[in-house]
Amino acid sequence: MPFWIQSSLSKYSNLTPYSILSGLGKVLFMPLFFCEEAEAHLYLRHLNYQNQLSMKKHYALCSLAALAIGIFLIQCSSAPTESKKENVTSEIKPLYGGFSSAELYGEHLVTICACNDCHTPKKMTDHGPEPDSSLWLSGHPASMPAPAVDRKDMAERGLAVTDFLTAWVGPWGTTYAPNITGDETGIGMWSEQQFINCIREGKLKGLSRPLLPPMPWQFYKAMTDDELKAIFAYLKSTKPIKNIAPAYEPPTSASAM
Numbered sequence: 001m002p003f004w005i006q007s008s009l010s011k012y013s014n015l016t017p018y019s020i021l022s023g024l025g026k027v028l029f030m031p032l033f034f035c036e037e038a039e040a041h042l043y044l045r046h047l048n049y050q051n052q053l054s055m056k057k058h059y060a061l062c063s064l065a066a067l068a069i070g071i072f073l074i075q076c077s078s079a080p081t082e083s084k085k086e087n088v089t090s091e092i093k094p095l096y097g098g099f100s101s102a103e104l105y106g107e108h109l110v111t112i113c114a115c116n117d118c119h120t121p122k123k124m125t126d127h128g129p130e131p132d133s134s135l136w137l138s139g140h141p142a143s144m145p146a147p148a149v150d151r152k153d154m155a156e157r158g159l160a161v162t163d164f165l166t167a168w169v170g171p172w173g174t175t176y177a178p179n180i181t182g183d184e185t186g187i188g189m190w191s192e193q194q195f196i197n198c199i200r201e202g203k204l205k206g207l208s209r210p211l212l213p214p215m216p217w218q219f220y221k222a223m224t225d226d227e228l229k230a231i232f233a234y235l236k237s238t239k240p241i242k243n244i245a246p247a248y249e250p251p252t253s254a255s256a257m
């Protein structure tokens with residue numbers, strides 16, 4: 001075997017598709033030129049040099065592609081971290097539900113939970129009874145009687161009756177919505193914990209008998225501590241109005257319950 005083939009093959013002892021192709025090229029091309037061995041060797045060196053150049057270009061391109069992929073992957077992995085950070089920030093609950101004070105937050109909650117519907121006396125208007133803003137949350141007026149109905153009959157028929165939503169006659173007896181203003185006849189003397197117990201446990205004054213219908217404490221008890229505290233802060237801040245709603249009256253007969 002001519003030395004130029006031997007030498008070029010020994011150079012490519014590490015056989016790769018690239019080296020095989022390159023060696024084959026040399027074997028096929030050289031007889032066509034009928035050159036001297038030295039010239040042929042020079043030519044092959046030239047080919048080899050070009051191969052090396054094209055390999056270098058190839059490596060350079062591969063490196064660029066790898067760099068681009070690397071940058072892309074780093075960006076992909078950093079993007080969710082940033083959005084996670086954003087989420088964490090937006091998950092932080094604003095103080096007082098976005099209101100500027102506990103009292104304003106509480107006023108908002110009392111409004112949307114319709115506490116006024118039952119706890120504020122009404123005045124009659126052309127389009128029915130409306131909460132009397134001068135008696136806000138002061139409960140069923142002490143001097144006002146409950147609806148005049150046959151209680152025994154109502155209880156036996158399982159009906160609940162009301163006129164202005166502050167007094168209710170039903171199978172459970174007669175209940176009157178109490179005063180919940182900041183006055184001492186309302187919740188003025190209550191502690192915050194007493195109020196939380198009242199709504200969470202459904203206990204009159206937070207420590208006495210179970211609350212009866214229609215006070216919907218079973219739903220309000222799902223409120224968070226922050227919400228209950230805000231409501232209490234608002235109730236404490238309301239205009240104090242003196243009024244002690246009539247006491248609860250049990251049903252006319254125990255069997256009616």
Ligand code: HEC
Nearest residue numbers: 113114115118175176177178204205211212213214215248
């Ligand atoms: C559907 C009518 C109704 C609604 C609405 C209502 N209440 Fe009542 N609430 C009552 C009645 C009636 C009682 C008295 C129940 C009893 O005597 O067992 C009561 C009792 C209470 C008591 C106990 C008072 C005490 O002296 O022990 C508190 C506190 C109270 N309600 C707060 C609220 C708050 C705050 C809201 C709104 C978030 C509200 N209520 C909404 C009817 C209602």
